[in-house]
Amino acid sequence: DSGVTQTPKHLITATGQRVTLRCSPRSGDLSVYWYQQSLDQGLQFLIQYYNGEERAKGNILERFSAQQFPDLHSELNLSSLELGDSALYFCASSVEQAGEQFFGPGTRLTVL
Amino acid sequence: AQKITQTQPGMFVQEKEAVTLDCTYDTSDQSYGLFWYKQPSSGEMIFLIYQGSYDEQNATEGRYSLNFQKARKSANLVISASQLGDSAMYFCAMRGRNFNKFYFGSGTKLNVKP
Numbered sequence: 001d002s003g004v005t006q007t008p009k010h011l012i013t014a015t016g017q018r019v020t021l022r023c024s025p026r027s028g029d030l031s032v033y034w035y036q037q038s039l040d041q042g043l044q045f046l047i048q049y050y051n052g053e054e055r056a057k058g059n060i061l062e063r064f065s066a067q068q069f070p071d072l073h074s075e076l077n078l079s080s081l082e083l084g085d086s087a088l089y090f091c092a093s094s095v096e097q098a099g100e101q102f103f104g105p106g107t108r109l110t111v112l
Numbered sequence: 113a114q115k116i117t118q119t120q121p122g123m124f125v126q127e128k129e130a131v132t133l134d135c136t137y138d139t140s141d142q143s144y145g146l147f148w149y150k151q152p153s154s155g156e157m158i159f160l161i162y163q164g165s166y167d168e169q170n171a172t173e174g175r176y177s178l179n180f181q182k183a184r185k186s187a188n189l190v191i192s193a194s195q196l197g198d199s200a201m202y203f204c205a206m207r208g209r210n211f212n213k214f215y216f217g218s219g220t221k222l223n224v225k226p
Contacts, residue, residue: 103158
């Protein structure tokens, strides 16, 4: 158990819908990262927050957004969902902006 | 541009044997970090080992060691005395000078045979 929690574990929804994925970092970690893992794209970095502020953006679509709250938990919002958004979404946290990241168990999103 | 390459999509190893998983990287940064993660079939990502670009000694963590060859830009993972529980996907990753971004390779699927 890495100490990073993600909810829900599984999510099944329809095209065009909007969903919110939640992540709680390890106690004391200020950085939160979001990743998308799909069969054809591998593990893709989406976005990073550090102590409530956005610090880096990767391959995140405009339909996706994220935020980190004062209690350091983070949410990833996915809207206008498409079939290709079906993937495993990971949250990871680290103490600083660098250093090893500890991953949550992931949320498996299925868009039908 | 930062890039991580894992050229072995799949590998087999006999239980109790050692195995090397290859990773090469491309970066123009002088300071960077290299990581290996394990992803079992259950899906979670497990941190294994870290090597900093300025570290003179190769990193070791139990049965895991990182064979870091800076001039060749390679960071191979060596697993000694393989166990059945080592069967998983293994990802090499790099953090560049822009500390905020991590780059992952495509992974190597390791199968340990009894």
